[in-house]
Amino acid sequence: MRVVSKLKPSRSVLASACMLAIGAMVPNAAISAEVSLKSADGTVNLVGEFVDFADDNYIIRTALGDLRISASRVRCEGEACPKIETASADVVISGSDTIGLGMMPLLMTGFASSLNADAEITNTAVEGQSVAKLVGDGGFGDDIGSYLVSASSTETGFADLLSGDSHISMASRRILPAEAKQLRASGAGNMVSPDQERIIAVDSLVVITHPDNEIGELSMDNLRGIYSGRITNWNEVGGPDVAIKVVSRPDGSATRSFFEGRVFDGQASGTGSDHLIAASDQEMAALVNEDETAIGYVGFAFQRGAKPLTLLNECGIPSSPDEFAAKTEEYALFRRMYLYNRSDNLDDAAKQFLDFAVSEGADGVVAKSGFIDLGIVRRAQDLNGDRALGLINAEADNFEAGVMREMLGAMVTSDRLSTTFRFRPGSSTMDEKAQLDMARLIRFLANEPEGTSLSLVGFTDDVGAFEANRRLSVTRAEQVRDDLRAAAEGALDDMSIDVIGFGEIAPAACNDTESGREINRRVEVWIAKNEG
Numbered sequence: 001m002r003v004v005s006k007l008k009p010s011r012s013v014l015a016s017a018c019m020l021a022i023g024a025m026v027p028n029a030a031i032s033a034e035v036s037l038k039s040a041d042g043t044v045n046l047v048g049e050f051v052d053f054a055d056d057n058y059i060i061r062t063a064l065g066d067l068r069i070s071a072s073r074v075r076c077e078g079e080a081c082p083k084i085e086t087a088s089a090d091v092v093i094s095g096s097d098t099i100g101l102g103m104m105p106l107l108m109t110g111f112a113s114s115l116n117a118d119a120e121i122t123n124t125a126v127e128g129q130s131v132a133k134l135v136g137d138g139g140f141g142d143d144i145g146s147y148l149v150s151a152s153s154t155e156t157g158f159a160d161l162l163s164g165d166s167h168i169s170m171a172s173r174r175i176l177p178a179e180a181k182q183l184r185a186s187g188a189g190n191m192v193s194p195d196q197e198r199i200i201a202v203d204s205l206v207v208i209t210h211p212d213n214e215i216g217e218l219s220m221d222n223l224r225g226i227y228s229g230r231i232t233n234w235n236e237v238g239g240p241d242v243a244i245k246v247v248s249r250p251d252g253s254a255t256r257s258f259f260e261g262r263v264f265d266g267q268a269s270g271t272g273s274d275h276l277i278a279a280s281d282q283e284m285a286a287l288v289n290e291d292e293t294a295i296g297y298v299g300f301a302f303q304r305g306a307k308p309l310t311l312l313n314e315c316g317i318p319s320s321p322d323e324f325a326a327k328t329e330e331y332a333l334f335r336r337m338y339l340y341n342r343s344d345n346l347d348d349a350a351k352q353f354l355d356f357a358v359s360e361g362a363d364g365v366v367a368k369s370g371f372i373d374l375g376i377v378r379r380a381q382d383l384n385g386d387r388a389l390g391l392i393n394a395e396a397d398n399f400e401a402g403v404m405r406e407m408l409g410a411m412v413t414s415d416r417l418s419t420t421f422r423f424r425p426g427s428s429t430m431d432e433k434a435q436l437d438m439a440r441l442i443r444f445l446a447n448e449p450e451g452t453s454l455s456l457v458g459f460t461d462d463v464g465a466f467e468a469n470r471r472l473s474v475t476r477a478e479q480v481r482d483d484l485r486a487a488a489e490g491a492l493d494d495m496s497i498d499v500i501g502f503g504e505i506a507p508a509a510c511n512d513t514e515s516g517r518e519i520n521r522r523v524e525v526w527i528a529k530n531e532g
Contacts, residue, residue, distance in 0.1 A: 035060060035078035037069050044073060050080040056120055075123040089131060089148035091350045095157020095170030096254060097128060097280055099337055102301045103201065103369045104149045104170070108132040110365035111356045117144050128152060145349045154254035161342060162186055167350045171338040172203070172254045172299075189343030192432065198339045199433055200357045201371040203299050204321040205259055205333040208285065208306035210292040215239045217310035217318065220332065224263055226295060227275075234293070247287050247296035248275045255281070259297050262333050265513055297333075300326065301370025315510040318386055324379050326372045327418035330508040330519060336433070337371065358436065360443070374436065376444045377418045378527065381411040391506060400466060400505065407502050414455060414526035417441070421480050421523040430480075441525065442488045445495060453528040456480050458501040459508075461517035466503060473501030473523075480523045 037046045037058055046067065048060030057068045058076055076082065093104070105121055112119035112132075118139030121132045128151035134144040150166075157169035158179045175183075180191040189196055207223065209215060218226075218237060225231035226244055235241040249256035276294075278284035281302035288294045288306050298306070300321065310320045311332045325331040339357055341350060356362055363373035382388065388411060391404045419441045422431050445454065458473030458480075477499040485492065509516035 033078065033080035035076055035080050037074040037076055039074050044069065046074075050076075050078070053082045056122060071122040073123070075125055075127065075129075077125065081125060090145040091147045091168065091353065092150070092160075092166040093147060093168040093170060094150040094152060094160045094166040095168075096154045096172040096337075097151040098172045098203070098255060098299050098302075099170040099200075099339075100128060100149055100151025102281070102299060103337070103366065103371055104151070105130065105132075106365045106369040107200075107357060107362065108147060108149070110362055111353055114356055114361055115144060115352075117141075126150075147353065153252075155252065158183070158340070161188065161340060164342075164345065167341060167345055167347075168354065169340040171340060172335060173258055174336065174338060175340060183342070187342075187344050191340060194432075194435060196341055196343055197432065198354055198358050199336050199374070199436060200339055200362070201337040201366050201373055202326050202329065203301070203335050203337055203371055204326045204331050205255065205262075205297050205335060206300055206303055206321040207295065207297050207309045207311065207333070208288050208303060209295050209309060210288060211305060211307045212292050213239065213307055215309065216307075217312055219312040220263065220314060223311065227260075227263060229274075242293050245291055245294040246275045247278055247284055247294055249284070249297075250277055250279065255297075255299070258335055259333070262515070265515070300372060313510050313516075314512065315507070317390070317507065317509065323372050324377060324418055327374075327377060328420045328508075328524075329422070330420075332509070360440070374440065376440060378415050379418070380415050380529075381526075383408065383412065387506060394505075403470070403502060404505055407506060410455070410457075410500060410526070413529055415529055417444075417525040417527055419444075419525045421525075422518065423476065423521050430483075438484060438487050441484070442491060445488075446491055448495075448527070450494065451496075453496040453498065455498045455500055455526040455528075456484075457524045457526050458499070458503075459506065459520060459522050459524070460504050461520045462504040462507070462511040463517065470501050470503035473503045474499060475501075476521075477501055477523050 033050060034047060035050045037044060037060065039045070046060065046062065046069065048062035048067065051059040051061050051066060053059070053071070056071050058071055058074065059066055059068050108121060109119045112134050115134065115136070116138060117134045117136045119132045119134055121130055123130045130149050132147045132149065134146070136142050136144050154171045154173055157166070157171060158175065160166035161169040162183055175191050175197070183191050191197060207218065215234065215237060222231060222237045226246060227248070231237060232244055233241065234244055249259075276287060278287055278296065281298040282304070284296045284298050285302050285304040285306050288296045289304065308321050310318050312318050313332060319325055319330060319332045321331055321333070326334050339354060341354060360375065363375040366373035388408060391408055394404060396404060419437050421434050421437065423429065424431055445452070456477040458477035460469040460473045462469070481497050481499055484497070504511075504520070507520045508522070509519040511517050511520060
């Protein structure tokens with residue numbers, strides 16, 4: 001087995017348990033002692049006498065007889081567990097437990113399938129750590145490569161990338177400027193360039209309660225009140241007269257930082273010391289599902305039967321944690337999932353995996369893992385929906401009301417695609433996700449019937465005069481059209497692409513914060529309804 005690149009011995013990843021070849025195990029026939037087999041999500045917790053390890057399965061003897069459990073599902077704890085010699089993996093991946101535990105096992109399996117290979121995934125004795133060994137010809141050929149995945153935290157992932165202990169970092173938030181500067185100074189390159197920063201999925205951080213909780217929605221102000229300690233009883237938000245048990249994540253975790261940053265808009269959270277702390281999304285969901293008084297927040301993939309809440313922002317705009325709202329990035333607590341790599345230790349094995357992770361071939365496994373893939377979906381624009389009703393019931397002067405009626409008329413004849421282009425603050429430059437979205441949109445439209453009509457529909461925030469904003473929304477939509485035509489290289493020349501701008505009407509978020517204004521500065525993609 002080869003060791004790729006100039007990877008240094010790892011203090012936080014490799015030294016702990018860089019486990020690889022099952023063939024390196026010490027024979028276990030003589031071992032007879034109690035072991036525990038535990039899964040990362042808490043669904044498996046078995047205790048029994050270790051019997052053998054065969055065909056990537058642990059075999060233990062229990063009162064129910066001999067049980068065979070796949071090593072890809074559990075880790076083994078106890079002195080009798082198989083002893084595996086330390087070895088080096090071809091590619092080391094570390095970082096966010098949200099990605100590492102929730103997405104990576106299936107992503108590795110999908111990657112292997114794309115190579116006509118089999119992925120032998122084994123959990124190591126270290127919590128959150130697994131090894132995927134890829135074997136060609138559907139498992140009957142030569143070894144292709146090995147991938148060590150260590151799920152811990154986004155911060156640890158960037159630290160491992162900085163020290164050279166890993167090739168790829170998993171992140172449930174975008175890299176911070178200070179982190180990017182440190183990495184650049186170490187020779188890692190430009191961390192926000194397209195060949196070093198990859199968006200692999202979007203995620204909704206879902207606020208959850210027990211399934212029997214009668215509350216179905218919360219305002220963002222009430223959510224702030226609950227997590228700051230200002231609201232302590234469910235009857236203060238329309239529920240029963242019972243104290244609220246607040247569950248949060250450890251201080252410093254990327255998930256908690258993201259949650260508090262969005263809910264408290266960068267202000268001090270005042271998080272109470274009496275909050276119950278969950279070490280992972282799986283533990284958070286388990287705690288909430290066990291207690292009718294509890295509230296928590298988890299990634300979209302980890303709800304596990306808990307009740308998701310609709311959130312109402314300060315402007316009264318509801319946002320539900322559904323797939324479409326996450327893909328358009330209009331749900332209040334959406335976030336992007338990233339993979340990062342250094343430029344100075346990226347070899348073919350790592351790049352091949354990274355290319356698969358952002359490809360349309362990965363969409364199926366991303367969705368199967370419970371996350372929200374980057375594939376384009378189409379939704380009818382229902383005139384009885386929240387958006388249309390918001391326009392119909394809006395208080396506006398005659399001029400603005402006329403623009404709203406114009407938009408309603410256009411909605412009647414068009415569906416909306418989930419592709420939504422956004423712009424950097426104070427700039428006409430589209431953000432880092434736009435290039436990927438543009439390529440996917442071109443491929444999607446190439447499969448549409450001849451004669452399909454497309455509309456690029458611009459919107460702005462409410463800073464400035466109404467008419468100036470409407471002109472700006474048209475200008476941005478024209479820019480997207482020109483960029484789309486250029487990127488398509490003639491593939492869409494037979495398609496009618498119209499440009500419309502509605503300025504500041506139909507906001508998707510409040511305009512009183514920069515994050516809200518950023519969501520509202522957008523160009524949507526509408527497609528003519530299918531006739532018949």
